[in-house]
Amino acid sequence: MDSFWIDPFSFIGSQLAAWLTGLGLAENWVSLILQLVGALALGTAVLMLTFLLIWAERKIVARIQDRLGPNRVGPYGIFQTVADLLKLVTKELITPEGADLLPYNLAPLLAVMSVVGLWAVIPMAPTLLGADIHVGVLYIVSVGSIGTLGILLAGLSSNNKYALLGAFRTVALMISYAVPMALALLVPVLLAGSMSMQEIVLAQKGLPFLLLAPVAALIFFVSSIAEVGRAPFDLLEAESEIVAGFHIEYSGLKFGMFFVAEFLHAFTISALTAVLFMGGWRGPWAEQYTALGFLYFLVKTSLVYFVVIWIRGSFPRIRIDQMNALNWKLITPVALAGLVVTAVAEKVALELGAPRLLTHLAGNALLIFAAAAGLGAYARAARRRSELLAKASKAEAPAG
Amino acid sequence: MTILQIIFLLTAFLTLLAALRVVTSPSMVHAALWLILALAGVAVVFILLNATFLAVVQVAVYIDAIAIMIIIVVMLTRGAVRGQGHTVSKTWWAAALSALVMLTGLLVMLLQAPVRGALPPTLPLDQEAFLERLGQALVDVNQYILPFEVASVLLVAAMVGAIIVAWPLFVRRGEEER
Amino acid sequence: MLEPWIFIALLLGVGMLLPGVAIAANWLLSPKKPNAIKQSTYECGIETVGETYVQLKGAYYIYALIFVVFDIEAVFLFPWAVAYDKLQLYMVLEAVLFIVILAAGLAYAWRKGVLEWV
Amino acid sequence: MIPLSWFLIFAALLFCVGLYGALARRNAIAILMAIELMLNAVNINLVAFWRYLGPEAVSGQAFALVVFAVAASEAAVGLALMISIYRRRHTVAVEEIDMMKW
Numbered sequence: 090m091d092s093f094w095i096d097p098f099s100f101i102g103s104q105l106a107a108w109l110t111g112l113g114l115a116e117n118w119v120s121l122i123l124q125l126v127g128a129l130a131l132g133t134a135v136l137m138l139t140f141l142l143i144w145a146e147r148k149i150v151a152r153i154q155d156r157l158g159p160n161r162v163g164p165y166g167i168f169q170t171v172a173d174l175l176k177l178v179t180k181e182l183i184t185p186e187g188a189d190l191l192p193y194n195l196a197p198l199l200a201v202m203s204v205v206g207l208w209a210v211i212p213m214a215p216t217l218l219g220a221d222i223h224v225g226v227l228y229i230v231s232v233g234s235i236g237t238l239g240i241l242l243a244g245l246s247s248n249n250k251y252a253l254l255g256a257f258r259t260v261a262l263m264i265s266y267a268v269p270m271a272l273a274l275l276v277p278v279l280l281a282g283s284m285s286m287q288e289i290v291l292a293q294k295g296l297p298f299l300l301l302a303p304v305a306a307l308i309f310f311v312s313s314i315a316e317v318g319r320a321p322f323d324l325l326e327a328e329s330e331i332v333a334g335f336h337i338e339y340s341g342l343k344f345g346m347f348f349v350a351e352f353l354h355a356f357t358i359s360a361l362t363a364v365l366f367m368g369g370w371r372g373p374w375a376e377q378y379t380a381l382g383f384l385y386f387l388v389k390t391s392l393v394y395f396v397v398i399w400i401r402g403s404f405p406r407i408r409i410d411q412m413n414a415l416n417w418k419l420i421t422p423v424a425l426a427g428l429v430v431t432a433v434a435e436k437v438a439l440e441l442g443a444p445r446l447l448t449h450l451a452g453n454a455l456l457i458f459a460a461a462a463g464l465g466a467y468a469r470a471a472r473r474r475s476e477l478l479a480k481a482s483k484a485e486a487p488a489g
Numbered sequence: 490m491t492i493l494q495i496i497f498l499l500t501a502f503l504t505l506l507a508a509l510r511v512v513t514s515p516s517m518v519h520a521a522l523w524l525i526l527a528l529a530g531v532a533v534v535f536i537l538l539n540a541t542f543l544a545v546v547q548v549a550v551y552i553d554a555i556a557i558m559i560i561i562v563v564m565l566t567r568g569a570v571r572g573q574g575h576t577v578s579k580t581w582w583a584a585a586l587s588a589l590v591m592l593t594g595l596l597v598m599l600l601q602a603p604v605r606g607a608l609p610p611t612l613p614l615d616q617e618a619f620l621e622r623l624g625q626a627l628v629d630v631n632q633y634i635l636p637f638e639v640a641s642v643l644l645v646a647a648m649v650g651a652i653i654v655a656w657p658l659f660v661r662r663g664e665e666e667r
Numbered sequence: 668m669l670e671p672w673i674f675i676a677l678l679l680g681v682g683m684l685l686p687g688v689a690i691a692a693n694w695l696l697s698p699k700k701p702n703a704i705k706q707s708t709y710e711c712g713i714e715t716v717g718e719t720y721v722q723l724k725g726a727y728y729i730y731a732l733i734f735v736v737f738d739i740e741a742v743f744l745f746p747w748a749v750a751y752d753k754l755q756l757y758m759v760l761e762a763v764l765f766i767v768i769l770a771a772g773l774a775y776a777w778r779k780g781v782l783e784w785v
Numbered sequence: 786m787i788p789l790s791w792f793l794i795f796a797a798l799l800f801c802v803g804l805y806g807a808l809a810r811r812n813a814i815a816i817l818m819a820i821e822l823m824l825n826a827v828n829i830n831l832v833a834f835w836r837y838l839g840p841e842a843v844s845g846q847a848f849a850l851v852v853f854a855v856a857a858s859e860a861a862v863g864l865a866l867m868i869s870i871y872r873r874r875h876t877v878a879v880e881e882i883d884m885m886k887w
Binding site: 189192222223224227228230231232234235237238241242245253257260264267282283284285 | 518519522525541542545546548549552553554556557560561564615616617620621
């Protein structure tokens with residue numbers, strides 16, 4: 090059996106290493122060059138993937154809306170994005186008057202860098218992982234938020250009021266939704282007993298965390314969609330309603346880079362959901378045949394990404410006060426409670442020897458029930474308030 | 490000179506440069522942006538010290554949270570010192586002098602320290618296990634349980650205090666403007 | 668020991684470099700005909716009034732504040748979550764107390780009406 | 786291998802830059818930023834001593850974590866005070882904030 094078909098990634102790596110050592114390079118330099126090649130390959134692959142993502146998204150949203158979508162350039166319009174890129178490349182780069190040049194030019198690069206950087210710790214196959222660091226999950230929290238910084242820089246340096254206001258609104262909501270995201274990320278760490286992404290995948294043997302902590306998975310998924318600013322949370326840069334927000338003064342590929350970062354980030358959160366809650370590359374025979382593991386990873390990620398697009402195609406855009414209330418009054422308290430429930434349920438299951446899955450499911454069911462009851466009470470209070478207001482205005486109307 | 494030393498010197502140089510810009514830049518927005526660079530440099534220094542957990546925490550807490558909070562407050566108090574002349578006080582030379590005296594004192598102390606030339610001992614346990622021990626120590630009654638719980642009380646106190654100090658005035662000011 | 672971090676540094680560098688190259692290509696290929704109107708601040712054709720750094724509302728500070736507090740909380744809890752398997756029951760309950768204290772802070776902010784978007 | 790003294794000198798320099806900023810700047814927010822620099826210098830010292838003198842003990846990192854929490858609280862309350870003072874007096878220049886001077 091050829092080892093290439095069992096583990097293509099290690100095979101290519103060891104072939105390359107052998108070749109470089111054959112050239113007479115020292116071991117340090119060989120490993121450095123291998124890492125550089127790996128980083129270049131990963132970065133390029135991830136950025137090239139964006140072409141496919143944009144095409145897939147346009148095609149799927151078109152089908153949801155009973156349209157055809159791009160269908161002129163290439164088979165099924167698959168080269169439409171390339172044509173769009175060629176158009177963007179030949180556009181003039183307009184720098185607004187009074188812009189702060191260094192931050193202005195740095196902002197799109199930072200936005201892309203933060204998303205590409207996330208891929209360093211995502212395990213794509215048993216042997217295909219950029220950097221197996223023991224603080225992987227916290228790395229995701231911190232590097233993912235550097236994109237916020239890019240947006241802030243863009244808004245501050247564009248010398249434009251709309252850009253400034255758009256940037257601060259985006260940043261306010263992004264940092265709000267980062268709170269439940271970090272809290273939801275604590276749950277897989279707790280269940281796996283490790284912050285390393287590979288360890289978390291390994292810990293999901295037979296029982297993905299989606300079953301153990303469905304509430305945390307949902308919270309992570311929703312809050313990361315909000316963090317990316319996808320529909321239905323795209324009100325801050327709703328291109329059909331308001332001026333573009335923080336990237337109003339960007340043109341050409343500088344604008345394109347924000348666009349790329351957004352699409353790639355949407356795919357990245359799908360990959361993270363797949364890895365943290367759905368077992369990543371886990372599947373039958375994945376450990377023997379690495380390529381198969383990579384395939385499972387891709388299938389799971391694409392599935393989650395399809396749901397992201399589906400949500401975009403189906404849900405109406407929500408208002409900013411609704412988005413704010415949703416985060417602080419529903420998602421964050423539920424995330425806090427969910428963390429407590431998981432922590433207690435796991436200990437109870439361990440100490441009392443209760444079945445693990447059942448204890449967790451019971452805890453989560455209790456949590457969902459409590460959240461639903463709270464929501465009902467909140468909705469009733471809101472309705473009573475609006476009825477009172479309506480009554481008051483009706484009573485006032487004849488007098489005035 | 491090993492590669493690590495070169496990386497350290499570069500990082501230290503950039504960090505100090507950024508720190509100098511923080512304390513001299515006339516524009517508060519620029520000072521805050523330079524502060525972010527300085528904080529990132531400190532994160533790299535943490536990585537060089539093998540404290541990878543703290544390096545990531547440095548990015549998560551300082552760059553993503555505190556620096557953004559500072560930028561927001563800079564924008565909230567914009568134009569505060571604008572049009573009032575200098576960004577440094579009249580006694581800046583006294584400040585520079587005391588900083589220099591401080592530096593000299595610290596360096597003299599350093600020269601007498603017995604550990605100054607110490608080289609790092611090999612890390613005895615892997616970082617994963619160390620992190621586990623840190624987590625245990627934080628909630629162990631015999632170790633750091635008090636700082637751990639006090640930290641939460643401190644954070645809540647800071648949050649409540651900051652809301653009390655900053656919030657009622659927003660409302661009152663909003664009414665004034667109407 | 669530091670090898671994964673070298674990879675991360677390289678990947679972050681690549682993440683900056685590739686967009687940089689793309690933008691440089693754009694700069695080479697694009698027409699360059701600046702004029703005063705094109706460079707002016709874009710407000711849908713209306714002349715901009717006053718200075719750019721407008722006064723923001725104070726609510727942004729409150730969101731940043733709550734974010735900072737909960738970020739630190741998460742940072743304290745991550746080592747605890749990693750060590751979870753080795754903890755006794757009372758240690759887990761201490762962390763629950765930690766979470767409850769912070770939740771009380773959130774409840775206070777909610778009661779004060781700070782969380783409303785105005 | 787980097788000797789310990791390099792880190793200590795770096796931390797001392799960073800601390801003194803922060804000290805200069807804290808003493809010389811007029812804008813109170815700039816002073817807060819300088820204080821953050823000083824706290825960072827302290828953290829570098831804590832972590833450097835942890836690495837070189839006691840890498841088996843958790844105290845160095847635990848102390849640094851507490852410093853993070855304290856720095857965040859300090860920044861939060863300090864910035865809230867700045868906002869409040871700016872609302873009342875339209876300035877955050879320290880020599881003009883003299884309500885408690887006499």
